Amino acid sequence: MDREEQRRRHRPPASEPRPRPDRRRSDRSGSKGSRPGSQGQDRRRSQSRTRRPETSESPARRTAPPAAGRRTQESPRRRKQPERRTQNKRTPPAALPRRQLILKLVTMLAVVLALVLGMTIFFRVQNLRVTGNSKYDANRVIASSGLEEGASLLTLNKSKAAGQILNDLPYVSEVQVGIKLPNTVTIDIVELDITYAVEGPDGTWWLMDARGKLLEQVSGEEAGKHTRIVGIQAVSPAVGATLQVTQEDQKDTDEQKSADVANTIGFAQDRMEAAISVLKALEESDRMGKATKVDVSSLYDLQVWYGEKYQVLLSGPTELGYKVRYMVQAVDRLEADGYRGGTLDLSIKEAGKATFTPW
Numbered sequence: 001m002d003r004e005e006q007r008r009r010h011r012p013p014a015s016e017p018r019p020r021p022d023r024r025r026s027d028r029s030g031s032k033g034s035r036p037g038s039q040g041q042d043r044r045r046s047q048s049r050t051r052r053p054e055t056s057e058s059p060a061r062r063t064a065p066p067a068a069g070r071r072t073q074e075s076p077r078r079r080k081q082p083e084r085r086t087q088n089k090r091t092p093p094a095a096l097p098r099r100q101l102i103l104k105l106v107t108m109l110a111v112v113l114a115l116v117l118g119m120t121i122f123f124r125v126q127n128l129r130v131t132g133n134s135k136y137d138a139n140r141v142i143a144s145s146g147l148e149e150g151a152s153l154l155t156l157n158k159s160k161a162a163g164q165i166l167n168d169l170p171y172v173s174e175v176q177v178g179i180k181l182p183n184t185v186t187i188d189i190v191e192l193d194i195t196y197a198v199e200g201p202d203g204t205w206w207l208m209d210a211r212g213k214l215l216e217q218v219s220g221e222e223a224g225k226h227t228r229i230v231g232i233q234a235v236s237p238a239v240g241a242t243l244q245v246t247q248e249d250q251k252d253t254d255e256q257k258s259a260d261v262a263n264t265i266g267f268a269q270d271r272m273e274a275a276i277s278v279l280k281a282l283e284e285s286d287r288m289g290k291a292t293k294v295d296v297s298s299l300y301d302l303q304v305w306y307g308e309k310y311q312v313l314l315s316g317p318t319e320l321g322y323k324v325r326y327m328v329q330a331v332d333r334l335e336a337d338g339y340r341g342g343t344l345d346l347s348i349k350e351a352g353k354a355t356f357t358p359w
Contacts, residue, residue, distance in 0.1 A: 231271055
């Protein structure tokens, strides 16, 4: 009995875990030549083992779950993605009932009809204003436009009114028709300031603009107050029509009736185009009134009389714009130097320079 009591006293209780042997002491005692790093690793292992709580569960239950099980666990970020997708999806608008749709269409049509009727009944022409006119009276401009008081602003054709003014009034170069609510129409015109004279059949003279539009028939005395175009003759001239010349090729012959026609060289159409090019260049240089005569009797000997003092030889029809600009600058220098007249040759035959011969 004494032995059994001694065994019971020395036997550890069942609930307490059995102490494990310390491997570090066995390693130290068993191998004297171990590495210094291995001792640190053994310490870490022993500490991790001592920290783990011991339970009475079986080793199979204490094993960690497999790695695949960890991967299958979804993060909260992934869980929210389908929720966000459902939130971002826009639900289609509900279709309107048939009665409401018909009611809206009827309302829109009623509003449109009310606007059209209001423009037709209330917005009518009561005032007509003309600006920019000096040669023509305002009543004449209004009569040419075809506009009348009481006309509807909704059906007003502005382009048609402007075209009628340009056709009926030759001295008008630009027209702009505008509407000013509620009942006013404005007509702004630009009239020609400088005109040119060209000879017609039977010794008559006609005024025209730089684009070749015939304006009216005048006397020879009145034509002398404008820049005269010499060397071409208008065929079947009419007010508002475009200048037309003969298409025949007129060259030097002894059978011509006059000396002016006998010295004509080149097609008349080409000489007319050369004359218009010179007129446009004069307008661009702002010296329209300075030139008294443009002579296009010979296509390759074009001449401009700058006043009564300077005769300018332009030679052929090439680079006419450049030659006219050069002529204006050269004449300004000559007048500043005290010259009172002479011949300025711009044919540029000698070393690319113009020559001046004073009188």
